[in-house]
Each structure stands twice: as C-alpha cells, then as structure tokens.
Amino acid sequence: MNASAAVSAPAPWWRAYPEIWRAEIEALTVAGASWGEEPPGAPDGGPTPAVDAPEPLTLRLRWPHPAPQPGDPAALTLLATFAAHHPWFPPRVRLPEPLAGLRRHRNPVDGGLCLLASDDDWRPGTTLAQLLSEQLPRLLAAGRDPGTDAATLALEAGAEAAWTRVRLAWGGLLVDSACAPPAEVPGGWADLVRISGTVAPVSALVTLLDPEHRVLWESRAFGLRQAARVRWARLPGLPPEAADTGELWRRATERLVGLGAEQTRCDEPNAVVVLVPSEGAGRRSCEEWLLLTRGVLRGEGPKAAVAPAEPEDLDGSDQPDGPGQQAPAGEQLALFGDADLPQPPTDTGPADPVADALRVRVRRGYPAGRDDLTARLPGAPGHLAGTTVSVVGVGALGGPLALELARAGVGRLHLVDGDLHDPATGARQLLTIRDAGSPKALALALRILDTNPHVQLTVGLRPLGGDDGTELAGLAASDLVIDGTANQAATRFLAAHLRVSGTPLVIAAATAGGWGGTITTLPSSGGGCWECLQWHRADRTVPWPPARPDGALTPVGCSHPTYVGGWFDLGAIALQATRTALAVLAAGPADTPPAARFGDVQVLTQYRRGRPVHPRWQTRPLAVHPACPLHPPPADRPAAAGHASPGAGADA
Ligand SMILES: [Zn+2]
Structure with a gap:
C-alpha cells in the first residue's frame, strides 16, 4: 500500500489498488459467497464495479449462514459498503432483514452490524470475507444470547440504549x-x-x-x-x-x-x-x-x-x-x-x-444533571459542589481558570472584573466577538453556564478598589480566591487582607510575551507573605521568570500598558493555576498549609534567548524574609506596608 499514490490518484480504490480488489473477490469466492453491486450495476460477480467514481461501493452479498438455527435461511443477505478510501477504513456491513432472536449488535434502524468493537480493531490487510468469517459467528452468538453472564458481558462494547x-x-x-x-x-x-x-x-x-x-x-x-x-x-x-x-x-x-x-x-x-x-x-x-x-x-x-x-x-x-x-x-x-x-x-412539486x-x-x-456533566472526571468531584471560589480578574488567566473550575465541579463561583470585553484580546481570551463591549465577568458567567448550568454564579462588575467596599467581605468568606488581575495594587490589597482572614489565595501572573509566569499560593508553607516574596525576588533567592523586553503594549484610550502574549503560551500558567487551585480545595487537615503540594512559589520559564522551549517549572518555598515588617501578622487589620517593601514586581 502506498500512501502518496492514494492521495494523488482520483481513481476509485479498486483501480488504485487492483491487487486488493482481486484479493477481496477471491476471498469472497473461497468463502462461498455470491455478490452483486447495490444498486445493481455490473452482472453479479463481474470483473470490476460498474461505478467508476471514488465513492463508497456497496455490494449485496449472499453469505453462507455460519450458525443457522431452526427457521433461519441457509444464506444471509448482507449489504457491505466499502469506504471511498478502502482499505484505510473498515467496510460497513448491514443485515437489512431482522434475524429472529438477534436482539443485540445489530442496529434496528439501519441494520448495521457491530463486527468490530472499534475502528481501531481494523487492520487494512484484512479482506471483507476474513472479517465476516472471523467476526460474524461471534456476533451472532453474542447477539442471540439472552444471558448476562460475565463471558457474555465481556463481549459487549456498550449498552444498547433506546x-x-x-x-x-x-x-x-x-x-x-x-x-x-x-x-x-x-x-x-x-x-x-x-x-x-x-x-x-x-x-x-x-x-x-x-x-x-x-x-x-x-x-x-x-x-x-x-x-x-x-x-x-x-x-x-x-x-x-x-x-x-x-x-x-x-x-x-x-x-x-x-x-x-x-x-x-x-x-x-x-x-x-x-x-x-x-x-x-x-x-x-x-x-x-x-x-x-x-x-x-x-x-x-x-x-x-x-x-x-x-x-x-x-x-x-x-x-x-x-x-x-x-x-x-x-x-x-x-x-x-x-x-x-x-x-x-409549490405548484411544481408533488409534495x-x-x-x-x-x-x-x-x-x-x-x-445533564450536576453529576451527569462531570461524568468524565477521573474522580467524583462531590466535595467541590459545596465550595465557593472567587476569581478576581477574568482575563486571559482568570477567565479560562474560572471555566475549568466550573468543569471540575466547583459549586459556586464569584467573578469580579470591572472591564468590558475588547475583541482585540481574542488571541487569549474565552470571550468572543459576540461579547464586544459587554462586562467581561457577566459574559464569562454566561459562557460558564453554557458549560455547567448547575454552578451558582455571582458577579462583581466594578474593579477591586472601585467598588463600595463590600466586595472584600465576600472574597474573605470564599474557600479560595484567585487573583488574575495582573495589577500590583489589587494583588497587594488581596494578599494583605486575605492574610488576616486566613483565606487561601492563588496569584497567577504571566510575563510580557508569555515568556514565563509565577503562581504564588498563600498562606505559604514557609510562613512568608506576599511582601516577603518581593524581598526574596530583590535578593534573587526566588527567580524571576523571563519577560519579553519589547512585550508591553499600550492600547488606544488606555493609560495602563498591557502585554503581548497568546493563549498557547499563557494557557500553561492558567492550567497549572487551575491544578493548584484544585489541590488547595482538595487539601485536608493533614495538608496544611495547602501550598505544600506544588510549592509556595511556582516559576515558569518557556522561552530562552527569545525562542520557545519546553515549559520548565521551578518551585521555591516562601520563607519569612528578615526585612519584612509584617511578622507576626497583626490581629485585626493588615499594615499598609507597600512602601516598606522593595516594590512592585515585573509580572504583568
Ligand atoms: Zn512578609
């Protein structure tokens, strides 16, 4: 068999592979079958099919009954359809007339026989006659067996639903x-x-x-x-x-x-x-x-x-x-x-x-119930149905992350974002041209409900810091908060206030160009806080992810620069942040603090010298930095320690 010949030849397969056609016909003859084209073309048993176009070829076969029971015909009439690209795909065989007692493995609508459990079982060297000789007796035995013993069930590829x-x-x-x-x-x-x-x-x-x-x-x-x-x-x-x-x-x-x-x-x-x-x-x-x-x-x-x-x-x-x-x-x-x-x-038609x-x-x-829609998950997600996750910033990282949490079975999601959707971000956001100018959080909520309508969704349509001050209480009461804001002020605010309430926080951030990123999980196993991380980075004891030097971009009408980066690069960060979030939610008392599973600070490198490389994750524990003034934490309110720390990081 020659793949390039098959691609270039417009001829039907029986001309492209004449030796295969000969083998098929010889094998049918040896098996004692007679055949004709369906619908009738050349005389029965003619040398080549009458049709001369590369289209599916159907033969009407008289196939000797391999296991006749009383009342059965001596030969079965079968319709065998060869794919236009035979022998790359298996032939389809139908038994148009019902056979008494055959209740399984024959589709009652079109008569199709389940000769192969899967197309993957097809070997292109096999002839139709071989397929029928080997599989038809097994199909008839299993299809007429009313039993439910283990041996019978082992032959079943699946249930025969109504x-x-x-x-x-x-x-x-x-x-x-x-x-x-x-x-x-x-x-x-x-x-x-x-x-x-x-x-x-x-x-x-x-x-x-x-x-x-x-x-x-x-x-x-x-x-x-x-x-x-x-x-x-x-x-x-x-x-x-x-x-x-x-x-x-x-x-x-x-x-x-x-x-x-x-x-x-x-x-x-x-x-x-x-x-x-x-x-x-x-x-x-x-x-x-x-x-x-x-x-x-x-x-x-x-x-x-x-x-x-x-x-x-x-x-x-x-x-x-x-x-x-x-x-x-x-x-x-x-x-x-x-x-x-x-x-x-119409006047012309005989309708x-x-x-x-x-x-x-x-x-x-x-x-399509709650459990139905999570049926493909490897483990029962029941424990997630009662959890609440807040996602602040639902752009390139937070948006897909929120959707993945819904698919994973998280019961309640709160989405906070003050932005309207700009289709120019389409290279890395879930939202579409239909959502242009709509509040991102609201558009994403509807997108999530299309995937899992059982999620209880609430949205905050004002940016953190632009709300009336009530948003924070809801965030602190969540089981987990995700920070996807790419905004240093918002991150510092969240880290400080959720530290007081003890609410777990996963901060996901990418660098310009999607060259790398950082995922920080708080509270950390090492005891350090967000401000400690800034000191450690200044000391280079926690590595910086690489960033594209010319990756900043200032959109028209927007004073805050954004960065370039496609979903194909940012997705690695969003998905690892999702896995981190699920690990935090799954953590039991023995896993405290939950950050230990993936490490407190995960740093991603996926470009070197400006070229994409295999994604490489490094993890670092986040220890208390001796210069950080926030330890131990105050009992009631967080210190506004921004100017005491080494300053904003470069994550976008
Ligand atoms: Zn600290």
Missing part, C-alpha cells in the same frame, strides 16, 4: 438523571425551556408534573428562561425493535388519553416527551427520555401554523382547530428545527403537505 433504535434528529433534550418519576406515574406535564437553536434545537426539561399538575421534580438550573408546558408519557411496553417515529407519537398520545393531559391544555401541542425502556451499562434496565415533535407547516406570520390533527384524534375533544391555528411557543422554544418546518408545497406536516422527529434525552 435512542439507538430510533432515527434521531439533530439537537436534544437535556434532562437531569435525578428526574426519575415514580413507577406508578403514567405521564403528565413537563416544562421545557429553550437552550439553543444555533445548530439544532436544544431544550431542557425543568419541571415534571403529574396529571393533576403536582410537581414531581424540579430543576434548579436553567433559570431566567420562559418555559412551555408540554405533555409527557411513560411507554413501558415499547418493543426492543426499531421504533417508527410516527408509531412512537401514536403510542404516546394514546397513553395520554384518559390522563386528563389533553393537548389543548398545554403550550405546545406538537411536542411530547416520552420515557421509554432502555438499557444501561452491563445490560442494566433503565428508562430514557426522548422528545417527540410533530412537524408543523411554516406559517405566513412569525408564528408557525399547526398542521391538521391526525385521523386518530378526530373524534376526541382534544383536536386542534385545524390549519391556521397558532402554535404559541414552538419556534421560540427551539423545540423544532428548520427541518421540522417544511415549506408549503404531500399533510404527510410532511405530520412528520414526527425524535431527539435524544441527554443526561
């Missing part, structure tokens, strides 16, 4: 795993809120009620959004075969008859949430949420018109008034996507407006 049995539309419904109604409740009402419609409709289930509108479960996330009330139904008897989307809708609405949950009494009659039987890891039985939306015609006005009711509804009291009735909330809530809203038929209008789309329910 959403794999449905043709899914883009988008989703966010539901907390904790939203699990008692088994005896057959359905009722659910409040949904819009999360996004940018790429595809995403909504969240925020309240679940029984038919009498008694609240069964309520979310504490996703506040400040207008909710729409829809119906929900439990479908306990859903068969494990492929679920037709229209059939799902019919079963759901049937189930709702007699519950008192008529569609005319809800905000969005063309949406129903269903709870269906599913399977979790280890074949564990569970239930899963799906959102069904019934297609509606695009209306003339801003609101969508509801399609005529289905025939089943005609004799019920719950039918809508027919075409022209206004759906009050569908589009606004993004329960629907553009694909759900077919254009009215059937009623059939299109009644099309039902299914969106998967994605677990």
